[in-house]
Amino acid sequence: MPEIARTGSCLCGGVQFSVAGEPRRVGLCHCKDCRKTSGSAFHAYAVWPLQAFETSGITSTYGARSFCPTCGSRVPFVGEDEVEVTIGSLDVA
Numbered sequence: 001m002p003e004i005a006r007t008g009s010c011l012c013g014g015v016q017f018s019v020a021g022e023p024r025r026v027g028l029c030h031c032k033d034c035r036k037t038s039g040s041a042f043h044a045y046a047v048w049p050l051q052a053f054e055t056s057g058i059t060s061t062y063g064a065r066s067f068c069p070t071c072g073s074r075v076p077f078v079g080e081d082e083v084e085v086t087i088g089s090l091d092v093a
């Protein structure tokens with residue numbers, strides 16, 4: 001069976017990425033940092049292993065959050081062995 005691949009981007013399209021297979025975990029966080037950074041009531045995210053992730057484009061990082069320096073959209077944050085993707089940045093088929 002072919003593995004599911006999902007693509008995503010920031011609002012301006014300067015950052016493109018893809019993730020393969022199913023996420024390790026999915027969550028909602030409504031801590032103060034996530035409310036501040038998203039400007040919303042909570043932050044919806046999913047985590048993939050690093051080897052399932054590919055990206056292109058320039059990103060900036062603040063703490064454990066990455067964003068597009070042009071449009072300010074949240075983009076995947078790359079950790080040591082996994083990547084956290086904001087669910088809303090994924091393309092909807």
Ligand SMILES: [Zn+2]
Nearest residue numbers: 010012068071
């Ligand atoms: Zn952008």
Ligand SMILES: [Zn+2]
Nearest residue numbers: 029030031034
């Ligand atoms: Zn949080």
